[in-house]
Amino acid sequence: MSDVEEQEKREGIWNGIGRGFWNLLFPRRCPICDQALPAGQEAVCGACRQYVSPLAEDIPRCRKCGKPLEDEEEYCLDCQGKRTSYEYGYGAYLYDSRMQEAVGRLKYNGRKEYARIFAREMYERYGAWMKKTGAQALIPVPVHRKRYRQRGYNQSALLARELSRYSGIPVWEDYLLRVRDTLPQKDLSPGERKQNLVGAFQIDPVQLELKPKPECVIIIDDIYTTGSTIDACSVQMKTQGVKRIYFLCLCVGKGY
Ligand SMILES: [Zn+2]
Numbered sequence: 115m116s117d118v119e120e121q122e123k124r125e126g127i128w129n130g131i132g133r134g135f136w137n138l139l140f141p142r143r144c145p146i147c148d149q150a151l152p153a154g155q156e157a158v159c160g161a162c163r164q165y166v167s168p169l170a171e172d173i174p175r176c177r178k179c180g181k182p183l184e185d186e187e188e189y190c191l192d193c194q195g196k197r198t199s200y201e202y203g204y205g206a207y208l209y210d211s212r213m214q215e216a217v218g219r220l221k222y223n224g225r226k227e228y229a230r231i232f233a234r235e236m237y238e239r240y241g242a243w244m245k246k247t248g249a250q251a252l253i254p255v256p257v258h259r260k261r262y263r264q265r266g267y268n269q270s271a272l273l274a275r276e277l278s279r280y281s282g283i284p285v286w287e288d289y290l291l292r293v294r295d296t297l298p299q300k301d302l303s304p305g306e307r308k309q310n311l312v313g314a315f316q317i318d319p320v321q322l323e324l325k326p327k328p329e330c331v332i333i334i335d336d337i338y339t340t341g342s343t344i345d346a347c348s349v350q351m352k353t354q355g356v357k358r359i360y361f362l363c364l365c366v367g368k369g370y
């Protein structure tokens with residue numbers, strides 16, 4: 115064994131021991147129920163798997179937003195008769211009460227490590243689709259500077275980074291900016307949601323110079339309800355010549 119190999123082996127053992135101690139002190143947690151997982155595990159726990167599983171692909175779903183449909187319509191009530199700047203997209207989970215709590219922890223309680231498990235769940239279902247779209251970039255929905263300072267991170271960018279690692283599609287974190295601090299969409303009616311986002315997003319002029327003009331991008335976000343946030347982002351990118359815009363979210367929920 116060469117010196118380098120020996121050193122690598124020694125370091126490997128120490129890293130292994132270090133990781134073991136680390137896991138003992140700070141066990142990984144299930145991203146949905148927040149309970150500690152058995153050592154070495156990093157996934158949705160068995161108990162949560164019984165109640166929450168990613169949306170099946172073979173059920174009737176809205177052709178625009180991927181929400182499950184109760185009848186034989188093509189579109190859900192949120193999407194019926196609506197024109198959007200984006201093509202269509204998917205959410206991995208239905209936004210039910212469990213996922214609402216889970217996303218709350220990811221977003222407001224500093225559990226940023228959950229992004230890794232959630233992104234893996236998203237990629238397992240939609241990785242092949244992501245590649246098929248031919249997207250040149252993943253665009254996380256940006257947060258305003260003020261929110262970023264409060265929270266220390268943007269949960270959508272964390273998801274996008276992980277999805278980029280899996281898919282090889284680059285993530286452009288600074289391309290789209292949130293230039294106006296808006297009210298949380300969840301407290302507003304569909305009409306107010308649209309109004310709330312007027313002038314909220316802008317493509318960074320510096321990035322516009324630096325980056326190639328993409329034909330196709332995928333917007334990444336945590337929750338999709340009526341689609342007004344994704345649409346407001348898409349409008350900005352369409353005016354800059356992006357031809358096809360898709361989205362991939364962790365959850366889709368009903369806005370009506
Ligand atoms: Zn769990």
Ligand SMILES: [Zn+2]
Nearest residue numbers: 176179190193
């Ligand atoms: Zn829909």
